[in-house]
Amino acid sequence: MSALQMLVEEQKHSLDEPDRLRDRIEALDRLETYFPDERGAGETDIHRRARAIQVRLETLNHTLYQTVRCEIQRGGGRDSLLRWATASNQAARAVGQVSGEGYDYLDELVSGILQFENPDTVAELAAEMVFYQPTPARHVFDLIDRIALTERDVLVDLGSGLGHVPLLAAICTNARCIGIELELAYVDCARRSAKTLNLPRVTFIQQDARATDFSIGTVFFLYTPFTGTIMRTVLDALRVEAARRAIRVCAFGPCTPTIAGEPWLQAAGPLETDRVAIFHSRG
Ligand SMILES: C[S@@+](CC[C@H](N)C(=O)[O-])C[C@H]1O[C@@H](n2cnc3c(N)ncnc32)[C@H](O)[C@@H]1O
Numbered sequence: 001m002s003a004l005q006m007l008v009e010e011q012k013h014s015l016d017e018p019d020r021l022r023d024r025i026e027a028l029d030r031l032e033t034y035f036p037d038e039r040g041a042g043e044t045d046i047h048r049r050a051r052a053i054q055v056r057l058e059t060l061n062h063t064l065y066q067t068v069r070c071e072i073q074r075g076g077g078r079d080s081l082l083r084w085a086t087a088s089n090q091a092a093r094a095v096g097q098v099s100g101e102g103y104d105y106l107d108e109l110v111s112g113i114l115q116f117e118n119p120d121t122v123a124e125l126a127a128e129m130v131f132y133q134p135t136p137a138r139h140v141f142d143l144i145d146r147i148a149l150t151e152r153d154v155l156v157d158l159g160s161g162l163g164h165v166p167l168l169a170a171i172c173t174n175a176r177c178i179g180i181e182l183e184l185a186y187v188d189c190a191r192r193s194a195k196t197l198n199l200p201r202v203t204f205i206q207q208d209a210r211a212t213d214f215s216i217g218t219v220f221f222l223y224t225p226f227t228g229t230i231m232r233t234v235l236d237a238l239r240v241e242a243a244r245r246a247i248r249v250c251a252f253g254p255c256t257p258t259i260a261g262e263p264w265l266q267a268a269g270p271l272e273t274d275r276v277a278i279f280h281s282r283g
Contacts, residue, residue, distance in 0.1 A: 018064050024057045025105040065112035073198045078172050084109055085141035106137040114193050116162045119185035128228040132161040135223045135252055140168050143250060143276040147219060149175035156217035158209040159225025163190030170202035179204040180212050209234055214241040224253035239264050242281035252276045
């Protein structure tokens with residue numbers, strides 16, 4: 001499709017209804033690809049029109065994010081967030097994309113709502129520690145849906161980064177949620193997000209995951225935060241904890257086969273590639 005045709009198409013189909021978030025985000029992606037910002041003498045009329053559409057769509061999205069933020073701040077937000085998550089998962093399933101570690105428009109929505117200020121500099125990680133990468137939002141919502149957390153649960157994300165998992169779980173459930181993260185800049189950022197969204201049930205602790213007091217949690221989440229001997233130390237500590245009481249361990253990404261191989265854990269169902277796996281400790 002020519003750039004001009006595309007502009008005409010964007011204007012013909014109104015993307016203004018709040019529910020058309022996905023279409024707006026996809027349109028913004030296309031506008032960015034075909035019409036890179038060329039302000040100044042070289043700017044053509046078509047570029048100016050593209051920029052005007054871009055500003056309008058971004059403003060509509062910003063208004064939607066602000067609405068959901070206000071609902072969360074008032075102690076709600078759960079239903080509207082889950083409504084988007086369900087719509088995204090249904091759309092992804094329809095085109096066979098529910099698995100995979102790629103990101104989609106739901107991640108844009110979550111970033112717009114949580115409004116992280118991504119830190120410019122972070123410390124270099126030691127061997128066996130895995131750099132920050134968030135769990136795609138559709139997998140977080142899929143997990144929240146499947147683990148059915150109650151007010152008696154405490155979800156602990158080991159290596160929580162900017163805190164998506166504890167923050168989204170705190171918004172969508174009545175459980176207490178804790179993020180354990182080594183990088184102070186990420187912890188500060190996650191704490192700011194929890195504070196501005198008025199989420200008192202979520203806490204972020206800056207420490208090495210090996211130093212965790214594992215007695216605090218009922219459900220532990222790991223998106224491959226570390227490997228090798230660090231993973232071994234943490235799994236051994238979880239095994240000791242599981243000998244005292246029932247716990248659940250949820251795994252995403254390359255660490256899943258390692259965790260699936262632990263004899264003290266039992267998968268809650270068949271393991272699906274690229275979907276969060278849920279394990280129960282054996283009684
Ligand atoms: C792949 S990211 C997962 C982020 C987050 N759990 C999520 O799913 O969105 C791994 C995170 O683990 C952190 N990390 C790595 N080694 C760690 C350790 N020994 N203790 C605590 N955090 C660690 C990294 O800084 C990074 O933020």
